[in-house]
Amino acid sequence: MTYQVLARKWRPKAFDQLVGQPHVVTALANALDTGRLHHAYLFTGTRGVGKTTLARILAKSINCETGVSSRPCGRCRACTEIDSGRFVDMLEVDAATNTKVDEMRELLDTAQYMPVSGRYKVYIIDEVHMLSRHAFNSMLKTLEEPPEHVKFILATTDPQRLPVTVLSRCLQFNLKSLPPQALAGHLKRVLDAEAIPYEEVALALLARAAAGSVRDSLSLADQAIAFGSGKVTAAQVADMLGAVGGELVWPLIEAIAAGDGAAALGEVERITQRGLSCDQALQDLAGILHRVAMAQHGAQLAQDEPDAGRIAALAARLDAGRVQVMYQVAVLGRRDLALAPDEVAGFGMAVMRMLSFGVASPADARPERAAQAPAMPSRPPAATPSATSDGGAPAPVEMAVREPARPAGPPSFEGDWAAFVERQNLTGMAGLLARYGELDAFEGNHLQLLVAEPHRMYAEKPYQDKLKAELAPRFGPGFRLTVRVGDTKGRSVAAVRGVEEQKKLEGAAAALESDPFVRDLVEGMGAQVIASSIRPAAEGPAGTNEKRSGKP
Ligand SMILES: Nc1ncnc2c1ncn2[C@@H]1O[C@H](COP(=O)(O)OP(=O)(O)OP(=O)(O)O)[C@@H](O)[C@H]1O
Ligand SMILES: [Mg+2]
Ligand SMILES: [Zn+2]
Known part of the structure; x- marks a missing residue:
């Protein structure tokens, strides 16, 4: 008898055998049992979480000879042929290898013919995001007005790469990566059924290494069985995984x-x-x-x-x-x-x-x-x-991850604008205006700043709005800000700190703020670039530290 890999041997054949994905299973089962069929389904999720598996179970559910339901019999010709991938009315295409428009057209041409033996012709298109734009377009026509007897089941690991025109025509289900406990539990059931001895810790290790994928957990278990010649021990698994990965990155992170x-x-x-x-x-x-x-x-x-x-x-x-x-x-x-x-x-x-x-x-x-x-x-x-x-290397930068709300506290502004700005950690556009502005007047919670002609851009509205928003909570109710361009007396932070240094900083700040990576970081997690922490790249680490600790 040849050894069949666990992942294939243990491909679920019915909805209730699936690990996890209860939200998808419930929704699909309800739809099937109440006869609400859609003409196109899209399963998304990372590798090995059940997309192809679900597509096949769905194909059986709508083609089982005992009728459309969430419990296909598993014994009729349609069910057994679908399970073994031989059903004439089920066409499985791997878009990763059939990206050409001609192939797609040929395939879709067959959609007009009635199913040979089943109730529905089922097109399963795996890794659908790999299709070329032309192939998508030719598919779109059929997706828009599919013949009654045709069902599409699309699967992808990367739904973001699908055109919205395709997305909007599909009923979408997002499959989740599985938590390590669920994977370990599944491995336990499988190994018990296979009568393979194991240590629980070994399963926990395998489950974690599988990073959410059921298939990976089973493939790793296969390897572990081979590695441990028939039993799965923690020591051997740790050893094996060390060679596969996980362990390898520890010295790096250290x-x-x-x-x-x-x-x-x-x-x-x-x-x-x-x-x-x-x-x-x-x-x-x-x-x-x-x-x-x-x-x-x-x-x-x-x-x-x-x-x-x-x-x-x-x-x-x-x-x-x-x-x-x-x-x-x-x-x-x-x-x-x-x-x-x-x-x-x-x-x-x-x-x-x-x-x-x-x-x-x-x-x-x-x-x-x-x-x-x-x-x-x-x-x-x-x-x-x-x-x-x-x-080029990114400019060195310090990131602060802050609470979105700032403590409003009483204003600590006592008339010395430059000193105040140095203490405030104002970032981005607000920081630029704050640093280029000098105090014109401050009366009745009305702050008036003056910006020198060469820097008039910092007096523009977007800068004012940003600074106002930053200062309002610090200055309290009734706070107003006016900015005027005129003759300055050299008392702004920029002037005090020296124009040259400021220029370098600006360059670094602009480079940094336009760096797409930093933008992602800032937008994705609310991190902020602290303008005052940006140092032009020419300074060494010693300089950076001196600066920092030397600050008032
Ligand atoms: N939710 C699940 N429950 C139980 N077994 C699963 C599940 N998901 C995947 N498997 C196991 O992994 C194998 C592969 O699953 P499947 O082909 O459905 O993954 P997939 O999501 O289509 O992955 P890929 O993106 O790589 O095509 C199955 O044969 C089965 O053994
Ligand atoms: Mg698949
Ligand atoms: Zn059946």
Whole structure:
């Protein structure tokens, strides 16, 4: 007897055998049992969570010879043929390999003919986002006015790449990645049924490594069985996973946490040489960071997690805001891999970004904490090829993740505008106007600023609006702001600090704020670039620290 891989052997054949996805199963089952059929369905979700499986169960449900229902018999000719993929009226296409418009047209031409033996002709189009635009267009016509006897079931891991015209014609179901506990439970049932001995901790390890995918959990279990010659032990699984991934990224994350750029880039090289994909490495990093963040927010680490000690140590050592930023960098880095000159460059850039984004939490901004903060390189090491392939290193920057609402507190403005601005941490456009403006007058909570002619752009309305919004809560009720362009006396922060320095800062701020990555970060998680923390890239780490602790 040949060994059939677990993932195939254990493909659910009925709705009630599916792990997770209760929201999808319930909705589909209700629709089937009440005869409300749609002509096109779209299943979305990551790899191996049940899209193809559901498509086949749905195909059986509408073609079973005993009638349309959520409980296909599983024994009739239609059911058995669909299960084995031989049903003449079910056409499964992998769009990833059939992207051409001609193939699509040929396929859709067959839609006009009546089904041969079933009730409905079912078109299952997998990875539908891979179709070319022309192929989409030719499909659209059939999707718009499908013959009565045709049902479309589309599946994709990447719904964002589908044209809205297609999305709007489909009934969409989003399948979820499965939590590790659900995967471990499933593995337990499967191994019990297969009479394969195992240790529970081993299953927890496999479940976590599968990162939400049922198929991956079963494939890893297959490997573990082979690796452990018939039994699944924690030690062997840990060993095996170390070779697969997970374990490989630990030295990398340690190097990043220590701010050791050279070591981190060395790890990047080692990881890619060991054959771990960059995507997987970033995903593993994100996984670790997620657990670190959970630990920082008080989640109990499961006892059976072998890394619990290391996670707790990182949680204690890393600033919570920085963990958030690093996580975001890992996640966005994965998305951007496809756009990078090559994968290793993309991976390297993500790691360098993690190194360049230190986080100033409000507490860290206090000088005594700042002095203890781990020294971060102010820019990625110059010797790496990927530093230039991405259009230059990002300017060093500190990110603060702040509560959206600021404490309103009484205004601490006592007439010295420049000193006030230095204390306020005003960012972006508000910060620019604040720094270029000098005090003209302040009476009855009416602040009047004066901006010199060469900087008149900072007096424009959008800058005023931003500054007003920032200051209103600090100045309290009745606060008004007026900005006028005129002759200044050199008392603005910009003038006090020196025009040259300010110019450099502006350049850095503009580069930074237009960096799409930083924009994503800012928009995606409410991080803010603290203008006062931007340093032109020429300064070294020592300069950065001196500046910071030397500030009043
Ligand atoms: N929700 C689930 N419940 C039980 N088993 C599942 C589930 N999802 C996936 N599997 C297992 O994984 C295998 C592959 O699943 P399926 O082909 O449905 O994944 P998919 O979502 O279509 O993935 P891909 O995007 O890679 O095509 C199945 O044969 C089954 O063993
Ligand atoms: Mg599939
Ligand atoms: Zn049947």
